[in-house]
Amino acid sequence: MAGLREIEKQFFPLQKIQDVIDLFKHELKDNEPNLTLMSIVLGVIENILTVNRAVSSDADKSNTLEPIFPVIELSTIEALYTKFVTHIKRSVDKTKFPDKFATRELVKIVSDVVWCCLSKSFKDRAHLQSLYSFLTGNKLDCFGVAFAVVAAFQILEYNDVHLSLSEDHAWVVFGEDLKETAEVTWHGKGNEDKRGQPITASVVEKSWLYLNGQPVICNRHMEVAAIVSGINPSINLTVDSVEMGSLQQELLWLLYDLGHLSKYPMALGNLGDLEEISPTPGRPPPVDIFEESIQSSKVHYHNQHVYPYTYLGGYHYRNHNYKKALKAWAEATNAVKNFNYNREDEEIYKEFLEVGNDLIPTMMKHVASENASRIHQTSISYDPDCYADFLRFYDGICEWEEDSKTPVLHITWAKQLVNSLAKFDPTVRKLIHLISEDGEESSSSSESDEESEEEREIIQDENRNQKKKVKAKKGKTHDKDKSDKINGQAEDS
Ligand SMILES: CC1(C)CN=C(N2CCN(c3ncnc4sc(CCF)cc34)CC2)S1
Numbered sequence: 001m002a003g004l005r006e007i008e009k010q011f012f013p014l015q016k017i018q019d020v021i022d023l024f025k026h027e028l029k030d031n032e033p034n035l036t037l038m039s040i041v042l043g044v045i046e047n048i049l050t051v052n053r054a055v056s057s058d059a060d061k062s063n064t065l066e067p068i069f070p071v072i073e074l075s076t077i078e079a080l081y082t083k084f085v086t087h088i089k090r091s092v093d094k095t096k097f098p099d100k101f102a103t104r105e106l107v108k109i110v111s112d113v114v115w116c117c118l119s120k121s122f123k124d125r126a127h128l129q130s131l132y133s134f135l136t137g138n139k140l141d142c143f144g145v146a147f148a149v150v151a152a153f154q155i156l157e158y159n160d161v162h163l164s165l166s167e168d169h170a171w172v173v174f175g176e177d178l179k180e181t182a183e184v185t186w187h188g189k190g191n192e193d194k195r196g197q198p199i200t201a202s203v204v205e206k207s208w209l210y211l212n213g214q215p216v217i218c219n220r221h222m223e224v225a226a227i228v229s230g231i232n233p234s235i236n237l238t239v240d241s242v243e244m245g246s247l248q249q250e251l252l253w254l255l256y257d258l259g260h261l262s263k264y265p266m267a268l269g270n271l272g273d274l275e276e277i278s279p280t281p282g283r284p285p286p287v288d289i290f291e292e293s294i295q296s297s298k299v300h301y302h303n304q305h306v307y308p309y310t311y312l313g314g315y316h317y318r319n320h321n322y323k324k325a326l327k328a329w330a331e332a333t334n335a336v337k338n339f340n341y342n343r344e345d346e347e348i349y350k351e352f353l354e355v356g357n358d359l360i361p362t363m364m365k366h367v368a369s370e371n372a373s374r375i376h377q378t379s380i381s382y383d384p385d386c387y388a389d390f391l392r393f394y395d396g397i398c399e400w401e402e403d404s405k406t407p408v409l410h411i412t413w414a415k416q417l418v419n420s421l422a423k424f425d426p427t428v429r430k431l432i433h434l435i436s437e438d439g440e441e442s443s444s445s446s447e448s449d450e451e452s453e454e455e456r457e458i459i460q461d462e463n464r465n466q467k468k469k470v471k472a473k474k475g476k477t478h479d480k481d482k483s484d485k486i487n488g489q490a491e492d493s
Pocket of ligand 1: 142143165166167168169170226229230266267269270307310311314351478
């Protein structure tokens, strides 16, 4: 790939969101959308709209009604683009690699070409995902390094090197029919990077970090979806840039309509979150988008992805649909229970820790106070389905811990479990009929004999359906946690 193509230059200057959409629409028509160009454009806009931006006080709230969008000049973009292309081409002697497909040695060299420029001071903070950050600040986050390597290979005209994404890590696939894998970035804190190494079956097996061999393997268009999904509209812990969020939302719908999100559950989840904040007229509601994310994981990734359920659970929790939140969280641990927990899985551990020890206790308290004013039978503390999902949530956590090298549960978990259990009414606890995987039946309390034969039938049908469903089913840049990222920023500054 040489310099910017004339047709690309004609889109500049970019003066409004629609101009960016038009540029992306053009690039996505191509079977080699220009990853370097699009990453730089998004990075420039994000930097202007979110970094070092004084948030207006109430006094001059009036002027925030006018959406501000920076004018992006061709010269700005072209200078950065040329800088990256020159850096890559100057650092890699292609004559030494005559093969059509990349080799492991070449992947390591290109990873080093990115790696060697990184400043050591960076932290895992916000706005470090784009090539703009790399070219102006020598800083990239874990995802950003992997993306930069893939963009570099596009410049070197290899079309076999692609981004492979889990829910908390990124690496590359390469070679004929993409059968090779290689680490190209680091993961987490205090872990030696394993750059250049293949991701072996023993590392992948029952590992959430590698999704048990079910990562999102991107094509060029899904790599565009990854940088759009990785847009971070946060100005600070509490304020987002409305313009940046709108741009991200409109680009995600563009990618959605072109079919490039259908195998990317997290991007669908991100879109659902954006639609909750600011619904797009004529588009499906957030729950439908979260459902598509779950379906995508079931259809394409053997339901091994966990985040689709935590997206949905978080949405229902925020909207006080507590029964549906519990159901989603029970299905989240139903997915995670197939993994063995290890020290590099702390991101998903933090998710479940928050659900079990903060969100559910808060919900049970909330409901307890509501009981005083509401008709009992609608409250979750009287609902056997809610109690069953509550138990399933914890059962999944316990099964996740089984055979794991690292323990999951500790005293806080036990305390919160007892607290939340006690919030369910005794009558509901006797309605649950526990059937183990091997079909052995037991009741959760001594009074169960009183339950009517009919209730027993209903619950057994429910459990049988649940087991059938589970059997049928068997047939995670990104800025998951803004607070961590922004805090990192605070730390640095
Ligand atoms: C339900 C949640 C807690 C909310 N946001 C979440 N995420 C937001 C954005 N995330 C992502 N969104 C799109 N693509 C990717 S690739 C990746 C692994 C590092 F490269 C992360 C990630 C990570 C997960 S999970």
